[in-house]
Amino acid sequence: MFTALSSRRIWSLAEKRAILAEMAVPGTVVMEVARRHGIAQSLLYRWRSDAAKVAAASKSAPVFLPVTIEGPQAATPRKTATKPRKCPSPLASIIEIDLSNGRKVRVTTDIEASVLLRIVTALESKA
Numbered sequence: 001m002f003t004a005l006s007s008r009r010i011w012s013l014a015e016k017r018a019i020l021a022e023m024a025v026p027g028t029v030v031m032e033v034a035r036r037h038g039i040a041q042s043l044l045y046r047w048r049s050d051a052a053k054v055a056a057a058s059k060s061a062p063v064f065l066p067v068t069i070e071g072p073q074a075a076t077p078r079k080t081a082t083k084p085r086k087c088p089s090p091l092a093s094i095i096e097i098d099l100s101n102g103r104k105v106r107v108t109t110d111i112e113a114s115v116l117l118r119i120v121t122a123l124e125s126k127a
Contacts, residue, residue, distance in 0.1 A: 095108070101123070
């Protein structure tokens with residue numbers, strides 16, 4: 001009994017990505033890339049199409065972020081401020097936001113969006 005060896009080459013994901021990166025360079029001729037690697041142009045176009053489908057699917061997939069909901073916390077004593085501060089409404093809840101730089105912001109739900117945006121922007125821009 002004779003068994004024939006397959007002439008098909010199996011390309012790793014890293015190899016496919018590297019070849020597709022070559023193909024993506026402006027001014028590159030696909031036929032030259034295909035010849036250099038000993039594969040058909042149609043295979044390169046199929047890999048590119050498959051990669052585009054995977055990228056589109058991953059962009060449309062929902063992204064879930066961790067959220068922690070905590071119960072009411074006991075008030076901690078604070079230093080008296082020189083200016084009287086507006087007290088949050090008794091019905092307001094606390095929102096905790098974890099920033100990308102590791103800092104946390106806790107605000108009440110009745111905070112104005114523009115104020116929150118200024119706070120988050122300032123804290124994200126500081127190292």
